[in-house]
Amino acid sequence: MDTLHDEKHRIILNEHKIVNNNSTSPTVLDDKFDIKKFRKIFRVVIVRHENYEMEFDLIGLHPFLANTFRRLILSDVPSMAIEKVHILNNTSIIQDEILAHRLGLIPLKADPRLFEYKSNWSAAANEKDTLEFELKIKCSNNKDSSKKESSRAEDIYKNTNVYSKHIKWIPTGNQKSKFKESDVGPIHPDILIAKMRPGHELDLKLVAVKSNGRDHAKFSPVATAFYRLLPDIKIVKPVEDEAAYRLQKCFSPSVITIRTQNNKKIAVVKDSRYDTSSRNVFKYDDLKDSVVMSKIQDHFIFTIESVGAMQPEVIFKEAVTILKDKCLSLLAELNS
Amino acid sequence: MTITDNVILEDFGTGSFRKPIKEIEEKWKLVPAFLKIKGLVRQHIDSFNYFINVEIKKIVEANNKVTCDADPLFYIKYTNVHVGTPDVDEGFNISKPTTPHECRLRDMTYSAPISVDIEYTRGGQRVARTGLLIGRIPIMLKSSNCVLSNKSEFELAKMNECPLDPGGYFVVKGQERVILIQEQLSKNRMLVEEGKWGTQCQVTSSTHEKKTRTIVFIKGNKYFMGHNIFTDPIPVSVVFKAMNVLSDKEICELIGISDIHKLTPTMEECHKLKIYTQEAALRYLGSKIIAKRYAPSASKVKTPTDEARDLLATTVLAHVPVEDFDFRLKAVYLGLMTKRVIQAQTDKKFLDDRDYYGNKRMELAGSLLSLMFEDVFKRFNYDLKSIAEKTIPKIRATQFDVVKYMRSELIANCLVYAISTGNWTIKRFRMERLGVTQVLSRLSYISALGMMTRVNSQFESTRKVSGPRSLQPSQWGMLCPSDTPEGESCGLVKNLALMTHITTDIDEYPLIRLVRNCGVENIEMVASIAIHSSAAFIVFLNGNIVGITTNYRKLLKVFRLMRRKGKISNYVSIYPSFLHKCVYISSDGGRLCRPYIIVEHGIPLVNKHHMDELENGIRSFEDFLHDGLIEFLDVNEENDSYIACYEKDITVQTTHLEVATFTLLGVCAGLVPYPHHNQSPRNTYQCAMGKQAMGTIGYNQRNRMDTLLYNLVYPQIPMCKTKSIELTNFDKLPAGQNATIAVMSYSGYDIEDALILNKASIDRGFGRCLVYRNSKCIMKRYPNQTFDRIQGPLIDTQTNQSMWRHSCLDNDGIVSPGEQIQNKQILVNKSVPTVSAVPGATSNVAVEYKDTPLAYRNIESSYVEKALITTNEEDTTLIKILLRQTRRPEIGDKFSSRHGQKGVVGLIVEQEDMPFNEQGVCPDIIMNPHGYPSRMTVGKLMELLSGKAGTVEGKFHYGTAFGGSKVEDVGYELTRHGYNYQGKDVFYSGITGEPLEAYIYSGPVYYQKLKHMVQDKIHARARGPRAVLTRQPTEGRSRDGGLRLGEMERDCLIGYGASMMLVERLMVSSDQCEVDVCNQCGRLGYCGWCNSCKSSGQVSTITMPYACKLLLTELQAMNITARLSLSHYCK
Structure with missing residues (x-):
């Protein structure tokens, strides 16, 4: 990253406050806004994509747009979650409502794009808007003699821990042909739902529906989605020797390296991207003025941590689609 | 050598420069060792054990003989007394051992039989009987006779008992009751203070038989002795003469002051009264004795002289022993009292301080029960005696056998009544105290523990004296300086500190x-x-x-x-x-004391070696005591010692070293992290609020059926712990959650300490709580062979389903567990026979029943957790139903941190609108920074920082009082993980998406959900029930009452001149009524007819409040006529 490239708008992290905070770049609402120019500068760079987590850069955007995507991902992109629990039998120690609440929070493997919103709660469930599961489990004494001496509850009893893997999918209608067994069910098999002792029994019918995060956090497709501005650190006064090492410690590892120059150790900024904006330089009065910490105002490092039902890029695209739909419907409203 | 040289020699010369004393590492581990053997409520249990094992035997021995005037040969002699183990009577004289939990569930008393061995005469024979039941005594949990004592965790679990429960309370009629520790002035000690006439020295003597007060005081220039049995104060010289100290010189010697002239007027008094011999003095005293109300039988009448001698020996200064009327000791004592008065007259430093804790004694369950037991045992014996006196002279077919008349109910009922009501009435001492016992508050584990350490002062709370309420320096380490309620009982109700022990006799x-x-x-x-x-x-x-x-x-x-x-x-x-x-x-018993490490020659006796042994489990706290490394000091001896708080403070003169400084606080104050950085009232507020926090009650909470029980769904251990938290097991039974808070302003809904909550956090379970409530009903039997009955649900014939009100009922007429129950639905379909009195005719007629169902009354629905059908002590069927509600936090619910910072939820915000930091963390709670400057709760800031460092490091930090993790270290830990050392992060607004201008102080803080919830308080009314008499709306939420427009509100409306508004509020919306008034006579009529004028000509109808009409008619009933004269409104 070129830190000397100075036509970018920056915010400066001072000791006690952030200055130059307000974005001056033109928005769609301004007359200055030029779609051609925007197209030229706008870039998306995918930096990291592993499992369900993705980090990518949105460059050349106004904060309100980046924030819109974040907000849409958090509470408008739909996903499937268990919403209703029919308790046929629950003799375990955990209360019915708490059990239902816990079950609701289990992330489900089911592509919400293939389902419809349930429009009417009184209507009967159909294959297009609901997934049905069942959880039938009974705890008993373990007859296996090899584990006799053990005092662990897992060995003495059978089914003492109820995990999410015990949830079984029951296909309704044409779901059996539409989905594979591996496509539906809890994402993580090892989520502890309840603990039981011999004689305890659970017999539940679970109904999962599609909804969004505004309804309940369990419908949010992400653990979290957020962004931060790209940090940009400049050393304005040379920092040497002991102070250089001290300076290095004030930032995240790999932000500052020490270079030897004229028999002197000089601190140089290597890569400020992963700095955590901890501003620990301000602890030292002598270093305080030798560094300027800033952030590029239109460079967003966006992170999406998907819960697992959808890939992060899919979630982002969904968010874009939702925004588009919202804009279209607004336009339609305005034109009518 | 000059004096200064001497000092130098003393300081440096002898021992030269001493090596600095190394800190004894981990010496605080003595505290858990202490608590392991003593426990947090040991004082209660020790005291009760002493009573049932030692004191009760002494009491019975002191009153071991019952004789009878009617038959000189008759006697009963108690040879032994024994308190058994708790059991219940299952009818037909079969008893079975019981557990406290069974008693709690079945509304019974957890009590044990008191049995005696006696020797008595039946006819002419001497008979011995053993194991005779004379009464029952409620047994304190975890005392020596309780089934829970010395049981392993597993055994306790088998009995449905929580292993962390401290015990020390009673289960009486299913209710857990604590006998609070009562604080009072010590007995049998001289107390010199300013009295009515000047300096006085008073002694409250207390023996088993008597409790009297003797005062020596100065009036004019003479010294007098005052006592209740004498009508007037007696000159001290006369008393001395009555005690056979005849020579004036010896009297002066006994008083022993240098300036004898001060005594001259007093000595003269003797001569004026012409008292020169003991005989004369006694005669004088005899004439001053207050006449007894009941004249004893003629044979026993003593001469006044003898009586005076008796009283002087037994009642005046009763605790000083007098043998064979040798008054020597008592004379010395009286002389000393007089000396103190004379000394204090000139030198104020001789005055004692009433509020000094060395002059106080704590009265515990054991001593209070022993007072009660002795009283009732005496009554029991008196009853036996009067029965014997009545029956023996009669000629009867069978021999008189006293044993048949020994009823166990008297003693049992008396003790149960005392504990269950808290009314301690002891006739012997004319003692009457209310509120000695209280229901153990089971709101949270800490509230129960806090109640066990509570100390109640005898001082009336209405008097406005600051002395007894203010913090006493001598209370250091014995009583918690923070834990006291606010308001009227402030400073009178106190709590024991962590290591306080109360002695027994x-x-x-x-x-x-x-x-x-x-x-x-x-x-x-x-x-x-x-x-x-x-x-x-x-x-x-x-x-x-x-x-x-x-x-x-x-x-x-x-x-x-x-x-x-x-x-x-x-x-x-x-x-x-x-x-x-x-x-x-x-x-004597009841002294406050606490352990200290002994220091000899500037070196503490406890060293690292000992601590290692303690660590390895080969040394217990008792070994430290046995080896003379640690000793207990009471307040008085503590005052004579030179105690160092830390090793660095030790000098050559030091005698003792504090074990751990944080033990100066009590159980409740121990929860506060960094309390030494807070403004002191904040700690006091937290002490009050910690008791309202919901969390966990005990490991057996799911087996309990309390009237009201609050549980948190996901309780957590605080990130910032204290040592006290671990010692009191708060980390095993926590009451709160670690919430990530951001200190910033957000919207306007956070003014006045309101909190902003993240909706997603609530969705994920933050602050979710369970509220359990029980409903009870008993099935009675009546004298006419009828009984209450329960019937199954009524079936609607058309739909063939049970009617809505009965829809939750099982076939047996009791709700089934798991059902959701709505307002006004029925829990138990009970009906009561209409006729229950003993009938005149035979009762073969079919019994008629009236429905008295137990209904659910709450706007919000509940779930039925379980139903219990059992019998209670009277063998009547008891049905208990436990109902459960799960509540998620809503606007108006009360939360509080551990620093007395309470607030209600002002707004619940979607996660997307919440600010977030560079790690993507959204706060659970946003708190307004205005909460800090005026409260000065720096401890909370430090808790946040420690908690944050703990979360990133993966460990718990400590905020122990006078110690704990240092801000500098914690800050360093934060920087290591890439956080700002001050705990302030860059946040982005969730609404605009831009970075916030300020850095936001954020991190985890332990938040408690308090029991005050909107759902229990919400109330509104448009129309509803009215009181029968006045026809005005009822009062109070429980009766769906109206909201009163009070005097002050009325004054506002008057001031504003809103007269029609006033009419509407005070009449139209309340008790408007149409009244017929006769224009002629001015009296009230009805239906357009005036009864006094016998005409309908002049009657007109007006509107007035019903209360006014009521007044008029009531006045009329008292033969007072109020006449109304009517005129046109607009003329």
Whole structure:
């Protein structure tokens, strides 16, 4: 990253406050806004994509747009979650409502794009808007003699821990042909739902529906989605020797390296991207003025941590689609 | 050598420069070791154990004989008494052992039988009986006779008991009740203070038989002795003469002051009254005795002289023993009292401080019960005696057998009544106290624990005196300086500190022998003049003079040595008073004391080696006591010691070292992290609020069926712990959650301490709580062979389903577990027979029943957790139904941190609108920074920082009082993980998406959900029920009442001139009524007819409040006529 490239708008992290905070770049609402120019500068760079987590850069955007995507991902992109629990039998120690609440929070493997919103709660469930599961489990004494001496509850009893893997999918209608067994069910098999002792029994019918995060956090497709501005650190006064090492410690590892120059150790900024904006330089009065910490105002490092039902890029695209739909419907409203 | 040289020599010359004392690492581990053997409520249990094992035997022995005037040969003699183990009577004289939990569930009393061995006469024979039941006594949980004592965790779990439950309370009629610790002035001690006429010295003597108060005071220039049995104050000289101290010189010697002239007027008094002999003095005293109300039988009448002598021996200064009317000891004592008064007259430092904790004694369950038991046992014996007196003279077919008349109900009922109501009435001492016991609050584990350590002062809370309420320096380490309620009982209700122990009575005899062997001369052997000589120190044991010594240093040294060697009890205290020239030894019960490490020659006796042994489990706290490394000091002896708080403070003179400074706080204050950085009232507020926090009650909470029980769904251990938290097991039974808070303003809904909550956090379970409530009903049987019944649900014939009100009922007419129950639905379909009195005719007629169902009354629905059908002690069926609600936080619910910072939820915000930091963390709670400057709760800021460092590091930080993790270290830990060392992060607005201008202080803080919830308080009414008499709307939420427009509100409306509004509020919306008034006579009529004028000509209808109409008619009923004269409104 070129830190000397100075036509970018920056915010400066001072000791006690952030200055130059307000974005001056033109928005769609301004007359200055030029779609051609925007197209030229706008870039998306995918930096990291592993499992369900993705980090990518949105460059050349106004904060309100980046924030819109974040907000849409958090509470408008739909996903499937268990919403209703029919308790046929629950003799375990955990209360019915708490059990239902816990079950609701289990992330489900089911592509919400293939389902419809349930429009009417009184209507009967159909294959297009609901997934049905069942959880039938009974705890008993373990007859296996090899584990006799053990005092662990897992060995003495059978089914003492109820995990999410015990949830079984029951296909309704044409779901059996539409989905594979591996496509539906809890994402993580090892989520502890309840603990039981011999004689305890659970017999539940679970109904999962599609909804969004505004309804309940369990419908949010992400653990979290957020962004931060790209940090940009400049050393304005040379920092040497002991102070250089001290300076290095004030930032995240790999932000500052020490270079030897004229028999002197000089601190140089290597890569400020992963700095955590901890501003620990301000602890030292002598270093305080030798560094300027800033952030590029239109460079967003966006992170999406998907819960697992959808890939992060899919979630982002969904968010874009939702925004588009919202804009279209607004336009339609305005034109009518 | 000059004086300064001397000082230098003392400081440096002898020991040269001493090595700095190394800190004994982990010495605080003595605290858990102490608590392991003592427990947090040991004082209650010790005291109760002492009562049922020792004291009760003494009481029975003291009252062991019952004789009868009718038959001189008749007697009952108690030879032994025994308190058994708790059991229940299952009818037909079968009893089975019980557990406390069974008693709680079945509304029974957890009590054990008291049985005695007796010897008595039946006819002419002497009979011995053993194991005779005379009563029952409620048993304290975890006491020696309780089934829970010395049980393993597994065994406790089998009995449905929580292993962390401290015990120390009673289960009476299914209710858990605590006998609070009562604080009062110590008995049998001289107390010099300013009285009505000037200086006075008073002694409250208390023995098993008597409780009297004797006062020596000055009036004019003469000294008098005052006592309740005398009509007037008696000149001291007369009392001395009555005690056979006849010579004036000896009286002066006994008083022992240098300036004899002060006594001259008093001595003259004697001559004025012409009293020169003991006989004359006694005669004089006899004439001053208050006449008894009931004249004793003629045979027993004594002469006034004899009576005066008796009273002087037994009632005046009752605790000073008099044998064979040898008043010597009592005369010395009285002389000393007079001396104190004279000394205090000129020198104010001789005045004692009433509020000083060395002058106070704690009364515990054991001593209170023993008072009660002795009283009722005496009554029991008196009853037996009067029965014997009544029955023996009668000629009967069978022999008179007293045993048949020994009813166990008297003693059982008396004790149960006392504990279940808290009314402690002891006729013997004319003592009547209310509120001695309280229901154990089970809101949270801490509230229960806090209640067990509560100390109640006898002082009336209405009097406006600041002395007893203010913090006493001598309360250091004994009573918690923070934990006291606000308001009227502020400073009167206190709590014990963590390591406080309260002593029980210790046998005096070995102490007297030890003291004698240390060269203390018997006072009777010493000439009067020597008693007050400059070299002599008077030695007191529990307020009684033992003797005098000239070498008090040796006495102290030997005595302390013997105590440290374990030859005498650890809890005996000894201290010299140079002011009084006395050595005081105390072995009585109720003294506050706490352990200290002994320091000798500037070196603490406990060293690392000992601590290692403790760590390895080969040394227990008791070993420390046995080896003389640690000793208990009571308040008085503590005052005579030089105690260092830390090793660095130790000098050559130091005698003791504090074990751990944080033990100065109590259980509730121990929860606060960094309390030493908070403004002190904040800690006090938290102490009150910690008791309202919901969380966990105990491991057995799911088996309990309390009237009201709050549970948190996901309780957490605080990230910032304290050592006290671990010691009190708060980390095993927590009450709160670690919420990530951001200190910033957000919207306007956070003013006045309101909190902003993240909706996603609530969705994920933050602050979710369970509320359990029970409903009870009992099935009675009536004298006419009828009984209550329960019927199954009524079936609607058309739909063939049970009607809505009965839809939750099972076939047996009781709700089934798991059902959701709505308002007004029925829990138990009970009906009661209409006729229940004993009928005149035979009852073969079919019994008619009236429905009295147990209905659910709450706007919000509940779930039925379980139903219990059992019988209680009276063998009537008892049905308990446990109902459950799960609540998620809503606007208006109350939360609080551990620093007295309470607030209600002002707004619940979607996660997307919440600010987030560079790690993507959204706060659970946003708190307004205005909460800090005026409250100065720096501890909360530090808790946040420690908690944050703990979360990133993966460990718990400590915020222990006077210690804990340092901000600097914590800050360093944060920087290591890439956080700002001040805990302030860059946040982005969730609404605009831009970075916030300020850095936001954020991190985890432990938040408690308090029991005050909107759902329990929400109330509104448009129309509803009215009171029958006045027709005005009812009052209160429970009766769906109206909201009152009070006087002040009314005044506002008057001031504003909104007259029609007033009419509407006070009449139209309340009790408007149409009244017919006769224009002619002005009286009220009805239906357009005036009854007094017998006409309908002049009657007109007006509107007035019904209350006014009521007044008029009521006045009429009293023969007062109020006449109304009517005129047109607009004329």
